[in-house]
Amino acid sequence: MKGLSVGRLGVEQMNDQNALGGRDGRGTRLVTPGAALGASEGRRIGHGILENDGQMIAVKLGRLIESDNEVSILPSHTRYTPRPGDLVIGVVEAVQSNLWFLDINAPFNALLPMSLGPGKAEFGGARNVLNVGYTVLCRIQEVDETHSSVVTMKGLGLRRIDSGIVEEIPPHLMQSLFASGDALKTLKDSSECRIILAENGRMWVNGTHTAMSDVISKLDQIRSMSRDISNLDSMVEVLQTEVQ
Amino acid sequence: MGGYGDVQMIDENGIRVDGRTAEGIRPVEISAGVIPVADGSAEVIWGGNHVIAAVYGPMEAHPRKIQKQDRAVLDVRYNMAPFSTTDRIRPGFNRRSREISKVTAEALDSVVLTELYPRSKIRVEIEVITAEAGTRCAGITAASVALADAGIPMTDLVISVASGKINGVVVCDLNKEEDNYGEADLPMGVCANSGDIVFLQMDGDLSQDEFQTAWDYNMGAIAPVHEIMIEALKRSNGGEQ
Numbered sequence: 001m002k003g004l005s006v007g008r009l010g011v012e013q014m015n016d017q018n019a020l021g022g023r024d025g026r027g028t029r030l031v032t033p034g035a036a037l038g039a040s041e042g043r044r045i046g047h048g049i050l051e052n053d054g055q056m057i058a059v060k061l062g063r064l065i066e067s068d069n070e071v072s073i074l075p076s077h078t079r080y081t082p083r084p085g086d087l088v089i090g091v092v093e094a095v096q097s098n099l100w101f102l103d104i105n106a107p108f109n110a111l112l113p114m115s116l117g118p119g120k121a122e123f124g125g126a127r128n129v130l131n132v133g134y135t136v137l138c139r140i141q142e143v144d145e146t147h148s149s150v151v152t153m154k155g156l157g158l159r160r161i162d163s164g165i166v167e168e169i170p171p172h173l174m175q176s177l178f179a180s181g182d183a184l185k186t187l188k189d190s191s192e193c194r195i196i197l198a199e200n201g202r203m204w205v206n207g208t209h210t211a212m213s214d215v216i217s218k219l220d221q222i223r224s225m226s227r228d229i230s231n232l233d234s235m236v237e238v239l240q241t242e243v244q
Numbered sequence: 245m246g247g248y249g250d251v252q253m254i255d256e257n258g259i260r261v262d263g264r265t266a267e268g269i270r271p272v273e274i275s276a277g278v279i280p281v282a283d284g285s286a287e288v289i290w291g292g293n294h295v296i297a298a299v300y301g302p303m304e305a306h307p308r309k310i311q312k313q314d315r316a317v318l319d320v321r322y323n324m325a326p327f328s329t330t331d332r333i334r335p336g337f338n339r340r341s342r343e344i345s346k347v348t349a350e351a352l353d354s355v356v357l358t359e360l361y362p363r364s365k366i367r368v369e370i371e372v373i374t375a376e377a378g379t380r381c382a383g384i385t386a387a388s389v390a391l392a393d394a395g396i397p398m399t400d401l402v403i404s405v406a407s408g409k410i411n412g413v414v415v416c417d418l419n420k421e422e423d424n425y426g427e428a429d430l431p432m433g434v435c436a437n438s439g440d441i442v443f444l445q446m447d448g449d450l451s452q453d454e455f456q457t458a459w460d461y462n463m464g465a466i467a468p469v470h471e472i473m474i475e476a477l478k479r480s481n482g483g484e485q
Contacts, residue, residue, distance in 0.1 A: 030478050030481055032392060032401065032473075032478075033355075033392050033399065033400060034355075034399060034400035034401050034435065034437040034438070035437070036437065048397070050399060057399060057437075059357060059397040059398060059399055060395055060397055061393065061395060061477055061481060062395075062481075075395045076393075076395060076481040076482075077283065077284065077393065077394060077395035078395045079283075079301075079302060079395070093304075103304075107301065107302035107303060107304070107316075107361050107364040108304055108363060108364055109304045146362050146363065147361070147363075147364075148363075172395075223280075224280075227277060227480060227482065228481055228482025230482050231482070
């Protein structure tokens with residue numbers, strides 16, 4: 001298992017456009033699980049690669065990135081892996097006397113203890129504050145070695161979401177598409193919607209019905225192109241298209 | 245596996261009823277990403293078999309009693325549609341589908357890095373739309389492509405092929421008649437790159453030489469199917485630039 005990680009790529013790596021062979025990923029090679037990638041000697045092993053007897057093996061489907069001395073794979077599809085400090089949008093899946101279980105679009109549900117929840121709730125009264133199906137904006141407080149995460153709603157702007165819609169974006173596109181902030185700013189300006197982009201691949205959109213429909217259709221287009229990272233320029237173009 | 249020795253299914257020149265040679269396999273078509281709402285999916289048309297596999301997850305494992313503290317659980321469900329065969333199949337699980345679900349999960353468990361997702365579940369749904377012998381092999385192959393398409397970390401792709409014996413002759417990739425009236429059947433699941441065997445069953449009797457021939461035929465069929473799998477994954481993910 002040496003050298004293997006399932007977390008998302010580092011921000012620096014994702015922003016290094018040269019590593020992708022240009023912003024659109026041209027010049028990169030698509031690799032499938034099990035593909036032999038040569039000797040690992042003298043090379044740093046990054047995301048999606050396993051080292052076995054001095055040989056590198058791809059364990060994920062995606063584009064091979066060779067940057068400086070590091071070799072990694074930009075996956076075509078992946079799940080969100082929580083990290084402390086991430087802003088996430090969660091949906092309450094279950095309630096107990098003193099805590100909530102939230103679906104944060106990760107392989108594991110997150111815990112929201114009553115002490116970190118919104119307002120004042122009494123023991124046994126958690127359901128009166130947040131019930132199953134409620135959507136909340138929260139932040140990852142901690143993640144332990146078994147990937148269990150604890151979220152908090154104590155912080156500026158963290159609250160229950162009771163208006164607008166929540167849309168999903170493939171998590172592997174979050175850094176490459178929205179890291180610079182330009183695409184999100186353009187989307188906000190062109191749609192005149194209030195938008196909050198959470199790091200777990202969920203986006204809260206609130207505005208007029210027409211404006212929200214426009215954002216939904218743009219995100220639909222992005223999802224349809226999301227499998228191929230070389231479509232990055234087209235995705236940015238979709239986001240920058242003015243509302244008709 | 246009826247074992248009717250008087251039904252001639254291969255001629256004196258070694259040509260089978262559908263025109264294939266002993267080591268020939270049926271035409272194989274694979275597509276990936278056929279179900280947009282799934283995390284990963286694949287469609288395999290292998291001769292007369294039409295199988296669709298979809299992968300969801302990794303996700304929180306429910307009920308909690310199925311959770312493993314140190315790894316993910318592969319929840320595989322193989323199911324044949326009621327209209328998939330000439331005789332209607334009663335919908336729902338039966339002993340055969342449970343057995344195939346179990347062996348498929350064990351075959352895929354050998355290549356999926358389940359230890360990266362403790363306490364979670366990866367759901368694999370395999371639906372046989374049309375059946376024509378070798379559905380478990382087509383199902384394992386489809387599930388393997390769907391897992392890769394879903395971005396699940398795995399050390400290799402698994403390909404499954406079955407060889408068997410008809411009229412005393414070992415042949416590769418049995419069709420419906422050969423499966424019904426043949427004398428033996430040896431399905432195998434093989435890792436495409438490493439050559440590791442992750443699944444092997446045998447029905448009927450094979451001598452040591454016949455077993456070796458069936459083994460060689462199965463291993464020989466892996467490479468062409470692997471090429472088709474890779475092409476399918478590349479097609480659905482943008483391919484080479």
